[in-house]
Amino acid sequence: MSETILSVKNLAVDFKTDDGVVRAVKGVSFDIPKGKTVGLVGESGSGKSVSSLAVMGLIPNPPGEVTSGEILFDGQDLLKVSDAEMRRVRGNRISMIFQEPMTSLNPVFTVGNQICESLILHQGLDKRAAKQKAIELLDQVGIPNPSERVDSYPHEMSGGQRQRVMIAMAIACEPELLIADEPTTALDVTIQKQILELMADLQKKYGMSVLFITHDLGVIADIADDVVVMYRGDIVEKGNTEQIFQKPQHPYTKGLLACRPSLESNPQRLPMVSDFMTDEGEEIPNDIEATKGDKFVRSISEEENPIILQLKGVQKHFPLQKTLFGKVTKWVKAVDGVTLNVRKGRTLGLVGESGCGKTTLGRTVLRLIEPTGGQVIYDGKDITALDPNEMREMRKRMQIIFQDPYASLNPRMTVGAAIMEPMVIHNLGGSKAERVKMAGDLMERVGLSRMMLNRYPHEFSGGQRQRICIARALAVKPDFIICDESVSALDVSVQAQILNLLLDLQEEYGLTYIFISHDLAVVKFISDEVAVMYNGQVVEMNDAIGIYENPQHDYTKKLLSAIPKGIPKTMLQQ
Amino acid sequence: MKVASISSTAIDTKSKQDELEKGTSLWADAASRMKKKPVAVVSFWFVAFYLGLALLCALDLIFTSYSVVNNDIAYQAPTWAHWFGTDVFGRDVLARAAHGTVTSLTVGFFGAGIAMFIGTFFGAIGGYFGGKIDDLVVWLYTTVDTIPGILLVVSFSFVMGPSLKTVCLAIGLTAWVGHCRIIRGEYIKHRDQDYVQGAAALGAGHIRRIFLHILPNVFHLILINFSLGFVGAIKSEVILSFLGLGVEPGTPSWGVMINDAKQELFRGVWWGLAAATIFMFFLVLAVNLFNSELRDALDPKLKNK
Numbered sequence: 001m002s003e004t005i006l007s008v009k010n011l012a013v014d015f016k017t018d019d020g021v022v023r024a025v026k027g028v029s030f031d032i033p034k035g036k037t038v039g040l041v042g043e044s045g046s047g048k049s050v051s052s053l054a055v056m057g058l059i060p061n062p063p064g065e066v067t068s069g070e071i072l073f074d075g076q077d078l079l080k081v082s083d084a085e086m087r088r089v090r091g092n093r094i095s096m097i098f099q100e101p102m103t104s105l106n107p108v109f110t111v112g113n114q115i116c117e118s119l120i121l122h123q124g125l126d127k128r129a130a131k132q133k134a135i136e137l138l139d140q141v142g143i144p145n146p147s148e149r150v151d152s153y154p155h156e157m158s159g160g161q162r163q164r165v166m167i168a169m170a171i172a173c174e175p176e177l178l179i180a181d182e183p184t185t186a187l188d189v190t191i192q193k194q195i196l197e198l199m200a201d202l203q204k205k206y207g208m209s210v211l212f213i214t215h216d217l218g219v220i221a222d223i224a225d226d227v228v229v230m231y232r233g234d235i236v237e238k239g240n241t242e243q244i245f246q247k248p249q250h251p252y253t254k255g256l257l258a259c260r261p262s263l264e265s266n267p268q269r270l271p272m273v274s275d276f277m278t279d280e281g282e283e284i285p286n287d288i289e290a291t292k293g294d295k296f297v298r299s300i301s302e303e304e305n306p307i308i309l310q311l312k313g314v315q316k317h318f319p320l321q322k323t324l325f326g327k328v329t330k331w332v333k334a335v336d337g338v339t340l341n342v343r344k345g346r347t348l349g350l351v352g353e354s355g356c357g358k359t360t361l362g363r364t365v366l367r368l369i370e371p372t373g374g375q376v377i378y379d380g381k382d383i384t385a386l387d388p389n390e391m392r393e394m395r396k397r398m399q400i401i402f403q404d405p406y407a408s409l410n411p412r413m414t415v416g417a418a419i420m421e422p423m424v425i426h427n428l429g430g431s432k433a434e435r436v437k438m439a440g441d442l443m444e445r446v447g448l449s450r451m452m453l454n455r456y457p458h459e460f461s462g463g464q465r466q467r468i469c470i471a472r473a474l475a476v477k478p479d480f481i482i483c484d485e486s487v488s489a490l491d492v493s494v495q496a497q498i499l500n501l502l503l504d505l506q507e508e509y510g511l512t513y514i515f516i517s518h519d520l521a522v523v524k525f526i527s528d529e530v531a532v533m534y535n536g537q538v539v540e541m542n543d544a545i546g547i548y549e550n551p552q553h554d555y556t557k558k559l560l561s562a563i564p565k566g567i568p569k570t571m572l573q574q
Numbered sequence: 575m576k577v578a579s580i581s582s583t584a585i586d587t588k589s590k591q592d593e594l595e596k597g598t599s600l601w602a603d604a605a606s607r608m609k610k611k612p613v614a615v616v617s618f619w620f621v622a623f624y625l626g627l628a629l630l631c632a633l634d635l636i637f638t639s640y641s642v643v644n645n646d647i648a649y650q651a652p653t654w655a656h657w658f659g660t661d662v663f664g665r666d667v668l669a670r671a672a673h674g675t676v677t678s679l680t681v682g683f684f685g686a687g688i689a690m691f692i693g694t695f696f697g698a699i700g701g702y703f704g705g706k707i708d709d710l711v712v713w714l715y716t717t718v719d720t721i722p723g724i725l726l727v728v729s730f731s732f733v734m735g736p737s738l739k740t741v742c743l744a745i746g747l748t749a750w751v752g753h754c755r756i757i758r759g760e761y762i763k764h765r766d767q768d769y770v771q772g773a774a775a776l777g778a779g780h781i782r783r784i785f786l787h788i789l790p791n792v793f794h795l796i797l798i799n800f801s802l803g804f805v806g807a808i809k810s811e812v813i814l815s816f817l818g819l820g821v822e823p824g825t826p827s828w829g830v831m832i833n834d835a836k837q838e839l840f841r842g843v844w845w846g847l848a849a850a851t852i853f854m855f856f857l858v859l860a861v862n863l864f865n866s867e868l869r870d871a872l873d874p875k876l877k878n879k
Contacts, residue, residue, distance in 0.1 A: 395776060402771070408768035411600060425782070454597045456597045469772075
């Protein structure tokens with residue numbers, strides 16, 4: 001059984017950049033046994049995707065170059081074979097699924113055409129036979145009405161269906177090795193669950209080996225037999241999944257496992273990788289079990305936490321179709337009558353899957369999008385009725401932090417200018433010198449150096465940029481902040497830091513948050529109360545513990561059951 | 575690709591100093607990349623040379639003999655005294671071509687400048703506000719666009735009489751359409767981006783968002799379009815002068831020189847045409863090459879290539 005299909009030995013990959021040569025992968029070795037799933041885990045920049053591209057022979061050269069190592073596939077070194085031979089292996093014996101189902105299918109061809117392509121190319125089938133096979137494949141990956149859907153175009157399918165089509169393409173030639181690069185990261189949890197189950201089924205059926213690349217340890221626990229943990233281009237730990245989850249050896253693995261918020265416990269603060277390991281990689285002794293099983297709950301009292309924000313039947317309908325005379329005949333009801341209360345100094349979590357209207361609701365509350373109905377009452381004032389001047393005053397009190405720290409900072413402004421801009425708009429801090437001082441203080445408050453004020457956004461990492469966005473939101477001394485998926489784009493270890501920072505700031509300034517996210521574990525950790533949104537409506541609202549332990553609505557139950565537990569199946573059975 | 579994230583972590587590890595760190599703006603970054611390209615550097619110096627030449631001519635410091643009439647030496651072939659010979663009035667052709675640079679660069683700067691100003695303004699407000707304002711802007715530029723450009727320019731010149739000012743205005747008031755279209759598209763793209771929404775959430779008004787936030791982010795396009803329009807304006811001036819609708823008679827201009835060559839070529843007088851063409855060729859080539867390098871340096875998508 002211990003036959004090995006792929007064996008990577010001492011692989012090193014360099015990239016040439018303007019700042020010199022960067023070694024992305026520093027001599028890694030791992031094996032993939034036949035018929036097994038190996039999970040390759042790591043955060044952005046850890047070299048996990050580069051390793052997998054090297055296996056496929058897809059490292060762009062220039063700027064990349066494989067400088068040493070062997071990639072033995074079925075005994076043959078893939079680094080030595082000719083381009084023509086490699087093309088015969090690629091897509092035929094090794095195939096790949098990518099992260100983004102929206103962009104990895106060609107929009108101008110039908111899905112049938114795209115599946116047929118590799119069948120005709122590698123298996124020498126004629127057109128009719130290939131189409132027949134494509135229909136069978138679509139049936140296998142669970143697309144309803146495969147004989148009709150085979151002629152659909154990618155845009156006619158949902159994200160989950162597109163990922164199914166990608167899988168159908170990948171397994172079309174019955175490959176021996178399937179490389180899946182974050183195949184479920186862009187999908188909602190309920191869809192993710194279906195796709196993972198499908199992949200497990202197909203693997204059993206075809207006896208494939210799978211290299212599953214992800215940043216999500218929860219997913220790995222569900223699907224992998226073996227785990228390889230990468231950190232800054234090196235493998236820090238590898239072994240059996242159960243062993244890694246139960247007795248992680250390397251401090252980085254320990255930190256990574258501990259810093260994920262989970263549904264089982266509710267610690268006051270999240271452990272961080274820095275609690276386990278110094279920047280230089282030295283271990284800090286720390287008990288990984290310390291925070292497990294914590295059930296920390298903040299008290300809510302009428303006097304200290306009065307209701308500060310009330311939503312009354314808030315609606316946002318977008319016109320979809322108009323008649324010739326401008327009469328709207330079809331609406332998209334993005335937000336359809338939401339009524340909510342938010343308490344001062346506390347956090348309301350807003351969860352839901354993509355398209356449920358949670359982001360639109362957040363922006364409607366701040367009137368970045370004008371609501372089409374209902375009232376938003378903040379501290380006794382109906383925001384929807386304010387004139388532009390009053391609204392500008394109000395913006396001092398209500399702020400928002402967006403999801404993508406890359407898009408939410410103006411790339412042509414220094415971060416200092418970005419943080420000082422709200423002070424200029426609202427006339428805070430009398431002189432420029434005073435504003436620079438205030439901005440410096442804010443930078444230090446969010447954990448950055450005040451020496452960095454003159455730098456530009458592109459000179460910071462994602463986590464640092466999100467800290468800058470937080471500093472900017474704090475510049476007007478608000479008392480209410482909407483966090484719109486503010487940690488979704490970040491690595492788990494960075495996510496833990498930012499979540500802890502948000503909690504500290506809440507404590508310090510008495511802030512009120514609405515925390516919007518698709519990640520139920522994160523919402524559970526940070527929120528006092530949680531509202532679940534579905535199709536533009538709030539279907540359930542309860543305190544954070546209650547909603548997870550005692551879900552009422554069917555949709556909430558479905559959502560909760562779809563979350564990967566982060567515990568290997570073999571351990572669950574014990 | 576992972577390449578971008580790798581290089582950004584490389585920057586993170588830079589040493590922390592005690593004094594305020596200086597950031598590298600995207601502009602400085604582009605400039606440093608331009609400096610590494612020989613084509614960019616050479617074309618830049620060519621353009622600079624033309625600018626210097628035009629300045630010295632405009633101040634009457636060099637080639638002062640351009641309007642000295644001496645009928646005794648009319649249509650003299652190139653000699654060591656007159657490198658490009660003399661014209662019908664015995665004036666030095668090289669001096670006239672050099673002074674033609676002043677005319678061309680003036681038209682280039684002001685023609686393209688006016689077009690950029692109008693195009694950017696309308697494109698920005700149309701794209702940013704959308705709705706009725708956008709409808710109006712689109713109506714305006716499609717209407718201007720339906721009339722053949724050269725016809726408009728010609729009619730302008732007829733109405734206002736030939737002069738350098740007319741040429742600049744005529745080119746500026748017609749050439750803004752394409753530019754407006756591009757800027758409008760960019761504003762539509764940028765207005766819904768998070769950083770603009772974020773500015774709105776901070777209480778920034780429309781003017782601030784249009785000019786302080788979005789404008790710097792589309793400015794590289796304005797710059798590229800300006801240099802394209804610059805070449806276009808120079809060529810338009812030559813064509814207008816060729817049609818006899820350009821600058822006032824007597825003003826040195828490459829277009830006028832080429833126009834004169836119509837009759838002169840019969841008599842074997844080729845040097846007037848040659849001088850004007852050579853001067854124009856190198857200027858247009860240099861600006862075009864510089865423009866293409868500029869575009870590469872400013873395009874974020876081509877970074878790290």
